Amino acid sequence: MIVEAALVGGFPRPFNFGRLMSRYRDGKLDQETYEKKLEAELTKALTKIVNSGVSIIPFNMFLWDDIFEPFASSFEGIERGGLYRFLDNNFYYRIPVVKGRVKHRDATLATLKTVKEIIDRGEIRVKIKAVIPGPYTFLRMCENKYYSSEEELIVDIAEALGEEAKRLEESGVSLIEIHEPMLVSEKVDTGLFEKAYSRITSKVSKGLWVQTYFGPVSNFLEELSRLKLDVIGVDVAEAPEQLEKVLSSGVEWGIGLGAVDSRSTKVETVKQLRTLIKKVSEKFDKIYLTPNAMMDFIPVSIAYEKIRRMGLAVGGLKNE
Amino acid sequence: MSEVRLPVLPTTVIGSYPRPTWLRRMIKLWKSGKIEDEHMKEAFDDAVVSVVRDQENAGVDIPSDGEQRRDEMVEYFAERIGGFKFYDPIRIWGNAYFKKPAVYAPLEYKGSITVNEYLFLRTVSTRPIVKMTITGPYTIADWSFNEYYSTKEELAFELSKIINRELKALEEAGAPYVQIDEPALTTHLKELDWAVEAINNAIKGVNIKVGMHVCYGEYSRMIPYLDNLKVSQLAFEFANRSFKDIEVVKKFPEDKELGFGVIDVHNRRVETVDEVIAGIKKVLEFIPVERLYINPDCGLKLLPREIAREKMRVMVEAVNRLRKEIRKEGPVIRLPQPNLKQ
Numbered sequence: 001m002i003v004e005a006a007l008v009g010g011f012p013r014p015f016n017f018g019r020l021m022s023r024y025r026d027g028k029l030d031q032e033t034y035e036k037k038l039e040a041e042l043t044k045a046l047t048k049i050v051n052s053g054v055s056i057i058p059f060n061m062f063l064w065d066d067i068f069e070p071f072a073s074s075f076e077g078i079e080r081g082g083l084y085r086f087l088d089n090n091f092y093y094r095i096p097v098v099k100g101r102v103k104h105r106d107a108t109l110a111t112l113k114t115v116k117e118i119i120d121r122g123e124i125r126v127k128i129k130a131v132i133p134g135p136y137t138f139l140r141m142c143e144n145k146y147y148s149s150e151e152e153l154i155v156d157i158a159e160a161l162g163e164e165a166k167r168l169e170e171s172g173v174s175l176i177e178i179h180e181p182m183l184v185s186e187k188v189d190t191g192l193f194e195k196a197y198s199r200i201t202s203k204v205s206k207g208l209w210v211q212t213y214f215g216p217v218s219n220f221l222e223e224l225s226r227l228k229l230d231v232i233g234v235d236v237a238e239a240p241e242q243l244e245k246v247l248s249s250g251v252e253w254g255i256g257l258g259a260v261d262s263r264s265t266k267v268e269t270v271k272q273l274r275t276l277i278k279k280v281s282e283k284f285d286k287i288y289l290t291p292n293a294m295m296d297f298i299p300v301s302i303a304y305e306k307i308r309r310m311g312l313a314v315g316g317l318k319n320e
Numbered sequence: 321m322s323e324v325r326l327p328v329l330p331t332t333v334i335g336s337y338p339r340p341t342w343l344r345r346m347i348k349l350w351k352s353g354k355i356e357d358e359h360m361k362e363a364f365d366d367a368v369v370s371v372v373r374d375q376e377n378a379g380v381d382i383p384s385d386g387e388q389r390r391d392e393m394v395e396y397f398a399e400r401i402g403g404f405k406f407y408d409p410i411r412i413w414g415n416a417y418f419k420k421p422a423v424y425a426p427l428e429y430k431g432s433i434t435v436n437e438y439l440f441l442r443t444v445s446t447r448p449i450v451k452m453t454i455t456g457p458y459t460i461a462d463w464s465f466n467e468y469y470s471t472k473e474e475l476a477f478e479l480s481k482i483i484n485r486e487l488k489a490l491e492e493a494g495a496p497y498v499q500i501d502e503p504a505l506t507t508h509l510k511e512l513d514w515a516v517e518a519i520n521n522a523i524k525g526v527n528i529k530v531g532m533h534v535c536y537g538e539y540s541r542m543i544p545y546l547d548n549l550k551v552s553q554l555a556f557e558f559a560n561r562s563f564k565d566i567e568v569v570k571k572f573p574e575d576k577e578l579g580f581g582v583i584d585v586h587n588r589r590v591e592t593v594d595e596v597i598a599g600i601k602k603v604l605e606f607i608p609v610e611r612l613y614i615n616p617d618c619g620l621k622l623l624p625r626e627i628a629r630e631k632m633r634v635m636v637e638a639v640n641r642l643r644k645e646i647r648k649e650g651p652v653i654r655l656p657q658p659n660l661k662q
Contacts, residue, residue: 015408018415025415065414082560083413083586085537088507090420090463092413265407265422265465298465299407299420 002286003277003317005310006056008177008211008233008256009131009294011049012303013062017041042115043122048304050126053311056288058177059115059128060108066093067133067179067294068141074107075160076100081143087181087214089263089297096142102156104163108132112171129175130168132161134210135196137182150192158196162203169204175230177209181293183224184215184235190223201228209233211256213293216242218249225250235292236276237261237268243276247283254286260310262291265302273313289314324448324496326650329600329614329639330381332579334533334555335453335499336393336619337374337386338628343367364389365440372444374629379636382497384451385441387619393455393501394463395419401482402428403468416622422465423475429482432489439493449653452490452498456532457483457522458515462504473514480521487526494658499531499555503618506537512545520550528656531555531579535618539568546573555579557617560586563599569606577651578607581617582638583631588623590630596638609646614639 013021020041024034042062049057064070072080077100083092108130119126133141135158139150147153165176178200182188201208210224211233217224218239224232233256236243246255259276260268273289280287289310295303339347343363350360371386390396398404398421405424409417438452457479461472469475483500490498500522505515523530531553534542539556546554558566558581572578580603582596600614614635620628 013411013415015417018411018417022415082584085507090412090418090504090507094413265467296411299410301408 001281002254003281003314004056004288005052005054005307005314006129006256006288006290007049007054007058007061007295007307008213008258008290009058009067009179010061010064010296011045011057011294012296012298012300014041014045014300017045017062039118039121042118043124046119046124046126047122049307050124052304052307053315054126054307056127056129056175058131059173060111060131061294063111063115067131068093068096068138070107070111071133071138071161071164072096072142074105076103076105077146077156078102078142084141087185091297093141096138098142098144098146098153100146102153102160104160106167107164109167109171112168112173116172127175128173129177129209130165130173131177131179132164134178134180134182135161135200136188136193137180139192139196140182150189151195154192154196155199158199162200165200165208166203169207173207175207175209176204177211177233179211181213183210183212183220184217184239188220188223193223197227206230209256211293213238213258215239216245218242218245221246221249221251225252229253231256231286231288233288233290234258237292238263243279247280254288255280255284256288256290258290258292260289260291260306262293262295263297265298267302267305268309270309270312273309274317277313277317323652323654325652326381326449328609328643328646328648328650329612330650331379331636331639332382332451332613332615333375333380333384333386333632334579334581334615334617334619335384335387335451335501336390336621337371337384337388338621338623338625339386339388340367340370340625343388368440369444372441374625375632376446378629378632379640380632381447382449382451383445383447384453385437385444387453387621389437392418393453394460395421397433397455397460398464400430400433402426402430404464418463420463420465423468425468427478427482429485433486435489435493438490438495442494448655449496452495453533454483454486454490454498454500456500456502456505457518458511459502459504461518462507472511473518476515476518477521480518483522484524484526487523487528487530491526491528491656492659494656495528496653496655497529497531499533499553500551501533503533503535503537505534506539506542509541512542516545516548520548523550529553529653531577533579533618535581539565543568543571546576551576553577553579553613555581555613555615557581558599558603559584559591559617563602566599566602567606569603572607577611577613578603579613579615580607582614583616583620583635585616585618585620585623588627590627591634593634593638593641596635597642600638600642609648610651613651
């Protein structure tokens with residue numbers, strides 16, 4: 001059995017780090033100084049995370065403003081629009097506005113290269129994964145000003161995201177985390193979902209991790225189980241009721257056990273986390289203990305304490 | 321009891337206005353202990369004078385104090401209500417951060433929070449009506465970590481009692497017009513029933529004009545609940561979405577005024593007068609002019625000051641041109657009798 005502590009999506013960008021980026025974007029800092037300071041900040045943060053016992057991190061987690069940013073900024077046919085609420089959070093994203101045919105252009109590869117170099121130079125022993133927004137969530141959270149049908153749009157979005165995932169895989173990333181919070185928040189259009197995922201799975205055949213959050217995905221497990229996935233990330237912090245259904249479902253790959261609440265300052269105990277791990281170990285051989293979602297919604301000090309407990313929970317089990 | 325008749329399509333701001341550069345520097349020095357409190361107070365007062373003049377020079381009918389003393393809309397209140405504490409700031413978009421409070425003990429009203437702001441604003445503004453803003457109980461609850469009360473609903477109702485005391489204190493001080501800011505209201509549809517009740521609880525027994533501002537959400541989801549809300553005005557954003565969802569106001573309650581957002585506060589491009597006029601003409605297809613106020617989408621604080629100033633000038637110019645076509649009287653606001661015991 002494999003049990004590892006992993007992050008999903010993002011980790012709070014510390015205030016000083018944000019100020020640094022802000023100064024650079026406003027032209028108050030030259031590129032060389034910025035890159036030097038950025039490397040120092042990243043090295044410090046990643047080292048602290050790894051020392052907590054987390055062994056897998058998303059490589060772009062400190063550097064993007066929201067999960068759509070790199071793709072909406074790079075893909076042909078999409079521009080970034082006004083600020084919209086990200087799901088039901090007091091956190092906002094710039095809405096991707098589709099104004100033309102969506103086509104792939106490299107979105108995150110340059111960042112991957114930068115972060116890999118920083119990790120190597122800092123001798124930080126951590127596995128990295130890539131994060132991309134899922135095509136279904138992208139479709140539901142963008143503004144379409146070009147396509148006449150949702151099907152055409154989601155197919156092109158999935159093509160572009162799949163191409164990005166393929167290039168990330170070719171660059172040595174072994175896990176691609178696909179964010180699909182919209183699978184829990186509404187009645188999912190299964191036809192659109194399947195059409196989109198056939199495009200992605202035809203390009204990347206292993207290492208796909210579909211991450212769901214802020215609700216139960218248990219009503220959609222049947223459809224998910226038909227995909228060639230490696231990991232399904234489920235939120236058992238806010239939707240603990242779905243755990244039984246997940247355990248009795250046909251899903252047989254690894255589980256991202258979202259047991260740490262990324263929207264609450266109440267810190268989980270090591271005992272609580274271990275109990276959950278033990279419970280899912282009856283079914284799953286590959287368990288990733290994670291927060292239920294990106295941790296941008298809580299103070300960085302709380303996030304560090306939460307992942308420290310994750311590390312202790314996982315470390316304790318490894319010793320048993 | 322006196323009252324003031326406003327011009328048709330009264331122009332106002334939502335609340336916040338960019339802080340002058342010198343004020344931001346003063347605050348930085350003050351926070352590092354290099355400026356005395358009394359000098360900081362003087363600086364805040366002078367900043368209010370400056371930004372009220374900006375608004376009045378632009379021609380705004382109902383100015384605010386630009387929330388110059390407030391770093392953030394929830395934080396400011398949480399710092400002055402017993403039972404809150406703070407951790408490090410969290411990011412809410414881009415590199416904008418917010419000191420999200422946490423409730424760790426029973427809440428306690430420790431005395432008026434905004435009355436002195438109102439009294440100073442009243443001495444500064446030349447306009448007969450000024451606007452005060454208060455963050456609503458639902459938003460404070462939603463944007464706080466709840467470590468004490470058993471549910472968010474319980475927390476929101478406790479907060480509504482505190483906001484009610486504050487609104488009554490403002491009424492006693494003579495404030496004619498208060499806007500409750502509830503940007504979180506469209507966030508959780510399932511909570512709207514009790515959220516509306518919590519807001520109504522906050523304005524219970526308050527006899528001055530109370531409006532409410534909500535931004536960044538799908539208004540269509542909220543509209544069915546608005547009939548039960550006991551405010552007289554709702555200020556919504558529309559410019560940020562290029563007026564594309566304007567038709568939601570078709571179902572807008574007939575007993576309420578609309579504060580119509582015509583200026584995008586997250587875009588540094590200054591709107592043209594014609595764009596603003598076109599937006600207002602569109603909304604006039606659905607809302608009678610007697611029930612319409614004109615304002616920016618939201619607080620202007622994140623814009624450079626010169627751009628905020630220019631945006632306000634454009635907004636007022638657009639309204640002035642329309643007033644030449646619409647020769648009607650504007651709405652009336654009642655002035656409460658101040659009853660100051662302090």
